[in-house]
Amino acid sequence: MDSVRLDKWLWAARFFKTRALAKKAIEGGKVHYQGGRAKTSKAVEVGALIRVPQGWDILEVEVLALSDQRRGAPEARALYRETEESVARREREAEARRLTHQAMQHPLKRPDKKQRRDIRRFKESGEE
Secondary structure, rough: OEEHHHHHHHHHOOOOOOOHHHHHHHHHEEEEEOOOOOOOEEEEOHHHHHHHHOOOOOEEEOOOOOOOOOOOOOHOOOOOEOOOOHHHHHEEEEEHHHHHHHHOOOOOOOOOHHHHHHHHHHHHHHOO
């Protein structure tokens, strides 16, 4: 395979469920090719670095192979390799999110009618 469009490669590598979603992310500036914004028709090259958003994280992957066909996950995983810096950053951010979530105290139950009135009074008195 000589060349593949960026949106097609991202779809084949299973970063996006449809090519339309891949195109939308590229046009929205979310996907970076070799450190800069790219167009959907950009030809992907082996060895290129691509930054792709995945949920809360941004993956930085190196292209290992080209494909324009969407196959199973193990085959799609063979198309790229995530960089060590990206893995470390992703794990660090996941740990920070976990610690932040633990630090937040959630109420054991919903406030009853009296507590809701008190909360409403408190909020209204603070607005003055």
